[in-house]
Amino acid sequence: MKRIIAAGTVALATAFAGTAAAQNEQFIPANFYWVGPYAPGGSGFGGGMIDYFAMLNERDGGINGVKLTWEKCETEYRNDRGVECYERSKKKGPTGATVIHPLSTGITYSLIDKSIADKIPLISMGYGRADSSDGRVFPYVFPLITNYWSQNTAKIKFIGMKEGGMDKLKGKKIVNIYHDSAYGKETIPVLDVQAKKYGFQITHIAVPHPGNEQQSQWLQVRQIRPDWVILRGWGVMNPTALKAAAKVGFPRTKIVGVWWSGAEEDVIPAGDAAKGYIAAGFNLPGTNFPVMQDILKHVYKKGKGDMEDSSRIGSIYHTRGVVAGIVTAEAIRTAQNRFGKGKPITGEQMRWGIENLNIDDKRLKQLGAVGLMNALKVSCMDHEGGGAVKFIQWDGRKWNVISDWIASDQSIVRPMIEASAAQYAKEKGITPRDCSREK
Amino acid sequence: MLYREAGQFKSSYAEDQGIFPLRQDRIAFWVLMAVAFVVVPLIGDQYWLSAILTPFLIFALAALGLNILTGYAGQLSLGTAAFMAVGAFMAYNFVLRMPWLGIIPSFILAGLCAAAVGIVFGLPSLRIKGFYLAVATLAAQFFVLWALQRFGWFTNYSSSGVITAQEIVILGYAFKTPAQKYLLTLAIVALMALAAKNLMRSETGRAFMAVRDMDVAASVIGIPMMKTKLLAFAISSFYCGVAGALHAYAYLGTVEPEAYSLDLSFRILFMIIIGGVGSIMGSFLGAGFITLFPIFLNLASGWVSHALGVEISHATVSNLELIIFGGLIIFFLIVEPHGFARLWQIAKEKLRLWPFPH
Numbered sequence: 001m002k003r004i005i006a007a008g009t010v011a012l013a014t015a016f017a018g019t020a021a022a023q024n025e026q027f028i029p030a031n032f033y034w035v036g037p038y039a040p041g042g043s044g045f046g047g048g049m050i051d052y053f054a055m056l057n058e059r060d061g062g063i064n065g066v067k068l069t070w071e072k073c074e075t076e077y078r079n080d081r082g083v084e085c086y087e088r089s090k091k092k093g094p095t096g097a098t099v100i101h102p103l104s105t106g107i108t109y110s111l112i113d114k115s116i117a118d119k120i121p122l123i124s125m126g127y128g129r130a131d132s133s134d135g136r137v138f139p140y141v142f143p144l145i146t147n148y149w150s151q152n153t154a155k156i157k158f159i160g161m162k163e164g165g166m167d168k169l170k171g172k173k174i175v176n177i178y179h180d181s182a183y184g185k186e187t188i189p190v191l192d193v194q195a196k197k198y199g200f201q202i203t204h205i206a207v208p209h210p211g212n213e214q215q216s217q218w219l220q221v222r223q224i225r226p227d228w229v230i231l232r233g234w235g236v237m238n239p240t241a242l243k244a245a246a247k248v249g250f251p252r253t254k255i256v257g258v259w260w261s262g263a264e265e266d267v268i269p270a271g272d273a274a275k276g277y278i279a280a281g282f283n284l285p286g287t288n289f290p291v292m293q294d295i296l297k298h299v300y301k302k303g304k305g306d307m308e309d310s311s312r313i314g315s316i317y318h319t320r321g322v323v324a325g326i327v328t329a330e331a332i333r334t335a336q337n338r339f340g341k342g343k344p345i346t347g348e349q350m351r352w353g354i355e356n357l358n359i360d361d362k363r364l365k366q367l368g369a370v371g372l373m374n375a376l377k378v379s380c381m382d383h384e385g386g387g388a389v390k391f392i393q394w395d396g397r398k399w400n401v402i403s404d405w406i407a408s409d410q411s412i413v414r415p416m417i418e419a420s421a422a423q424y425a426k427e428k429g430i431t432p433r434d435c436s437r438e439k
Numbered sequence: 440m441l442y443r444e445a446g447q448f449k450s451s452y453a454e455d456q457g458i459f460p461l462r463q464d465r466i467a468f469w470v471l472m473a474v475a476f477v478v479v480p481l482i483g484d485q486y487w488l489s490a491i492l493t494p495f496l497i498f499a500l501a502a503l504g505l506n507i508l509t510g511y512a513g514q515l516s517l518g519t520a521a522f523m524a525v526g527a528f529m530a531y532n533f534v535l536r537m538p539w540l541g542i543i544p545s546f547i548l549a550g551l552c553a554a555a556v557g558i559v560f561g562l563p564s565l566r567i568k569g570f571y572l573a574v575a576t577l578a579a580q581f582f583v584l585w586a587l588q589r590f591g592w593f594t595n596y597s598s599s600g601v602i603t604a605q606e607i608v609i610l611g612y613a614f615k616t617p618a619q620k621y622l623l624t625l626a627i628v629a630l631m632a633l634a635a636k637n638l639m640r641s642e643t644g645r646a647f648m649a650v651r652d653m654d655v656a657a658s659v660i661g662i663p664m665m666k667t668k669l670l671a672f673a674i675s676s677f678y679c680g681v682a683g684a685l686h687a688y689a690y691l692g693t694v695e696p697e698a699y700s701l702d703l704s705f706r707i708l709f710m711i712i713i714g715g716v717g718s719i720m721g722s723f724l725g726a727g728f729i730t731l732f733p734i735f736l737n738l739a740s741g742w743v744s745h746a747l748g749v750e751i752s753h754a755t756v757s758n759l760e761l762i763i764f765g766g767l768i769i770f771f772l773i774v775e776p777h778g779f780a781r782l783w784q785i786a787k788e789k790l791r792l793w794p795f796p797h
Contacts, residue, residue, distance in 0.1 A: 033757075034753055034754040034757040034758075035754070035757040035758055035761060039754075043754060071741075072753045073737070074737055074753070074756075074757045074760070076757075079691055079694075079695075079698050080494055080690075080691070080730075081733075083489075083490060083690070083691065084490040084491070084494075084734060086490075087485060087486040087489055087490035088486055088490065090485075090486075091484075091485075091486070105599075106695055106697065106698065109601050109603075109693035109694075109695065110691045110692055110693050110694075112603075112692070112693060113603075113692045113693070114692065117615075129599070130598075180588065180697075181695065181697045182599040182600055182601050182695040182697070183599075185588075185598065185599050185600050186598060186599045188598065189598045206588075209697060209700065308752060308754065420598060424603070427535070427595070427603065427605070428603065428605070428606075429606075
C-alpha cells in the first residue's frame with residue numbers, strides 16, 4: 001500500500017511539474033469534441049487548428065518568439081461540458097485563455113455572458129449567433145468570415161444564378177430542411193424575408209435531433225415538389241438526408257447544403273446517393289495550398305500531426321480548422337503589433353486584435369492561403385468581416401468548386417442583424433458602444 | 440466507539456422525531472453546512488464554484504424531484520427534463536413580462552407552472568403503472584420541447600429559439616459572481632431538500648410510500664389514489680421546475696430547448712438509480728457521481744499521461760472515459776443494487792459497532 005501511495009505521489013508531483021508553464025507562451029484552449037455523433041467535425045476542426053499552431057511553432061518559433069500552447073478538453077458537444085471546459089481552461093497559461101472557439105452554437109450561447117465578465121473573446125467562425133455581428137452590442141463575440149444569415153443570402157443568390165437571374169426566382173418553390181436546434185432554426189427569419197423580396201415560396205421542415213429518421217420529411221418534400229432544397233443539417237443528419245432524397249427520387253443536384261453539411265464525412269456514408277450534391281463553404285479542401293504543404297513538411301513529416309487518420313488531412317473540416325488557426329494567429333499578431341511584440345497578450349488585448357484584424361489578399365499570399373479562404377477585414381461595427389461563400393459539388397470522390405466567391409447580400413442581412421441585436425440589448429439592458437470612439 | 444447513541448436520552452417528542460437522532464450526526468451535518476455556506480465560497484475558485492459545484496447542486500435538486508415521484512411514490516417518469524424546461528422557460532417569461540415580481544416569486548411561479556404540467560401528464564398514472572407509465576411520461580418530454588420550439592411566445596420570438604436569462608436581482612442586490620450564484624443555489628437547494636425530507640416523514644410521504652409498495656392495499660386503507668398520485672407528480676415537477684430555472688439562471692445563462700432533451704431525463708433517472716431510489720441523500724450522491732465523475736476521469740487521464748510521459752491520443756482517452764464510466768455504473772449496480780445511499784447506511788451501521796463487532 002505504501003509503495004502505491006509513494007508511486008502516486010511521485011506521479012502527481014511530476015504531473016504538476018509538467019504543467020508549470022514557461023512565461024513566453026500564448027495559451028489557446030482546444031475545447032472540442034472527439035466522441036459522439038458530431039466527432040468528425042470536432043476532431044477535424046480541432047486537428048486543423050492545432051496543426052497550424054504546431055507548424056508556426058516549428059517553422060517560425062511561434063509568433064514573434066511567443067510559442068503557442070494549447071490543451072484539449074472534451075466538450076461532447078454538450079453545453080454543460082462546454083462550460084466546464086471553458087472554466088477549466090480560462091486561467092491556464094501566463095495570460096489565461098486568449099480566445100475560445102466553442103465550435104457549437106449552443107456552447108457559444110452559454111459562454112456569451114461569461115466571456116464578457118472574464119474578458120475572453122469568443123470566435124464563432126461560421127456558426128453561433130448571427131446578430132452578434134453587431135460589435136456594438138456584442139463586444140466579445142466574433143462570428144467571423146460569414147454568419148448564418150449572410151451565408152444564406154449567398155445561397156439564394158447562387159440559386160438565382162442557377163435559375164438565370166434573381167427575377168426568375170418568382171414563383172419557385174424552395175424547401176428548407178433544418179436540424180431542429182438553435183443552429184437549424186437560425187436562418188428561418190432571413191429566408192422568410194428573402195421569400196417575400198424575391199417572390200419564391202418557402203417551406204420549413206424540421207428534422208429532430210440527431211436526424212437519423214427522415215422518411216416523413218422527404219415524403220413531404222415529394223408532395224411539395226420543390227425546385228430546390230436547402231439542407232441545413234449537422235452530423236449524421238446529412239448522409240441520411242441524401243439517402244432519403246435518393247429514395248424519393250429528388251435530384252441531389254438541386255440540394256444545396258450549408259457548410260456544416262458539406263464535408264467529406266457528410267457525403268461518403270451516403271455513397272452514390274451523394275453524387276451531384278452541392279454545399280456552401282467558406283474554406284476549400286485540399287493539400288496543395290502552400291500553408292498545407294508547410295503543415296505536412298514541418299509537422300507531419302516529424303510525426304507530430306494531430307490527425308490520426310492521415311487520409312483526413314486536407315479534408316473540409318481539417319482545412320476549416322487551419323483557417324481558424326490562421327485567423328487566431330493573425331489576430332494575436334495584430335494585437336502584439338500594438339501591445340508589444342514578443343510578449344504574450346491578454347484576452348482583452350486579443351479582443352482588440354480580432355476587432356482590428358485585416359487579412360487582405362497580399363497577406364493571404366504571404367500566408368500561403370490564397371484560395372483556401374477569402375480576405376477578411378473586421379471592425380467594431382462589423383464583427384463578421386468577410387461575407388463571401390464558394391459552392392462545391394461532390395462528384396462521388398471529391399469536392400469540385402463550381403462557383404466563384406459569391407458575396408452575401410448585406411442590404412438584407414445588416415438591418416436584420418441590427419434589429420435583432422437592438423432587441424437583445426434592450427432585453428439585457430446593454431448600452432451599445434459608440435464605434436467612432438473605439439481606438 | 441465515538442459513533443453511538445449511548446448516553447443520549449430523548450426527553451421530548453420533538454427530540455424523538457428529529458431528522459438526526461444521533462448527536463454526532465447533527466454535529467457532522469452542521470459542520471457540512473458551515474463548510475458549504477462559508478468555507479467553500481471563501482476558498483473555492485471560479486472553476487470549482489461555477490463549473491463543478493453549482494451544476495452538481497442543480498442536478499441534485501432535479502434528482503430529488505424525480506426521487507419524490509419515482510423513489511417515494513413509485514411512479515416511473517421519463518419527463519424530468521421537460522419539467523425542468525418548463526421551469527426555465529416560464530421563469531424567463533415571468534421575469535421578462537412581470538419584472539416587478541422579483542426573481543424568487545418568478546421561480547416559485549415557474550415551479551408551479553411545471554407542477555401544473557406535471558399534473559396533466561400525471562393523469563395517465565391513474566390508470567397505468569410501471570413501464571407503461573414511463574412511456575406515457577415520455578409524451579411530456581416530446582410535447583413540451585415541441586411546444587417550446589413551435590410557439591414563439593415562450594422564447595419572446597427569438598429567431599433561434601434560445602432564451603437568455605436576465606440578471607438575478609433580489610431586493611436590489613445583484614447576484615453576479617460565481618460565488619454569489621453558488622450561494623443562492625445552495626440556499627434554495629438546502630431549503631427544498633429540508634422541505635422534502637420533512638414531507639417524506641409526514642402523512643403525505645407515508646401515503647406516497649404506501650402507494651409505492653402496493654396501491655390496492657393503500658386504497659383499501661383509505662388513501663385517495665388520485666389525490667396522492669397527482670400530488671406526487673405536482674411536487675416532483677415543482678422541484679424539477681425550480682431546478683430548471685436555476686439551471687438557466689445560475690448556471691448556463693443562455694439556454695436552448697434542446698438542452699432539456701430526453702438524454703437529460705435519462706441522466707437524472709440514472710442519478711437516482713445509482714444514488715439510491717427512495718432516499719434524499721441518494722439524490723445528492725447520485726448527482727455527484729453522474730455529473731462529477733466524468734470530469735474527474737477527464738482530469739485524471741491528463742494526470743496519468745503527464746505522469747507516464749506518454750502522449751495518449753485524445754480521441755482514445757475520450758472514448759475510454761465513457762467505457763470506464765459505463766463499466767463502473769454496472770459494477771456498482773451489481774455490488775449494491777440499492778445505490779450509494781444504502782452503502783452509506785451500511786457504513787454507518789458498521790461504524791456504530793466499531794471497533795468491537797459482535
